[in-house]
Amino acid sequence: RGPNDPEFLPLRRLLQAVVLQGKLENLAPNLEGQIVESILDGVPYPATLLQQCIRRIRAEQSVTYARAAILKASLVRLRRMSHHFSSEVTMALDPTNTRPAYLLGRLFAVLERIQEAAQPGINATIRDRFYGAASATPVAVFPQLLKLKNHHIGKLDSPQLVTYFEKLVGQIIEPLGTFPAQLSMQEQAEFALGYYHQRQDFFKPKESAPAAS
Template sequence: PPKEPEYYSIWRILVNIATQDKSDNIPPNMAGDFMRAILDGTPYPATLLQACLRRIRSDTETRVKPVRAALIKAYLNRYYYFYPNPKHKEVALQLDINQPSTGYQLGRLFAVLEKIQEEANPGINATIRERFYGAACSTPVTVFTNLLRLKNHHLAKLDNKGRVITFEKLLGDIVGKLQDFPPHLNLHEQGRFAIGYYHQRQAFFERKD
């Protein structure tokens, strides 16, 4: 996005994950812990990820800003550099359709469902992002079945049948990578959900869909 700076100061990063994006609400000790991790080359503090996810859930208007997605990516990749896990694949800079993370693929799925809703209802003021993001990210099983049912109604409103086929193929590809809708996602998977959502949204914009 054109309004995003090329680089962020530590202060600006922390403001973007503080309540109401206000510097007065930056949690105590977080700046010091963050700076220490940068200087020492150690894992970023878990409070950083927690604060970022909490801010995304409360920010119903924008949810996953570029700076928040970048922060989650940096946190996860550094964490797994120090604590390797064979099931973890490094989070990429852009859309990774083969990312094995369930959270990441669920985030992609949520982005596609939102895009379908937007195209079926041009000029819509509020999408599923405002109402369902928090539950979809933390307790997927509680919302995705209903959201997939709702998307049938939205697809039926699209006049461009080629577009419908494109969406159905994309949905099939993503759902095919999921074994089920988990009852709960841990914080790391919630972070991957946010990145998957962000990456898929960006991919739509880049294709000028």
């Protein structure tokens, strides 16, 4: 989360993050009540909450703090009830998470950051054009994005920055293997969290990462 984001968000503010124009009148009927029941009963949140959150992210190409919080909370509840998921859902970047969807989200954030470093002040990035497809059908998009990455890398003036980005891309791709044909709704949530975590990590002060202007 950002320095000005509260640790805990009120339910109404979270719900505003998943509806058109942030207007609660656009909220699915009974969703708020179903969420409260889920909290009281300790069961997974309604599938509609996750679906609406993913829908807004894809429509706006934007993973906000509130949306990331919803995705994390939804996945945590689901994993408590299922033995299928074994890894924890962290609050920040998890370099040990090798789940493909999470890695793909991280990779997308890195490719976007490379583009921003190569084209300072750019108005629209790969996120604006490719986020929806990348998060749903990775195999159809990522080969093209990696070719674009090579083009953008070639525009960087700093050898140190080139080395940093190439190493980071390699570290993410190595455990990934092949690109999946499709991602489920839960996997799209993991993709969004991977993207959000990696994106936030870029703006944390660190000694090892050279600055990208």
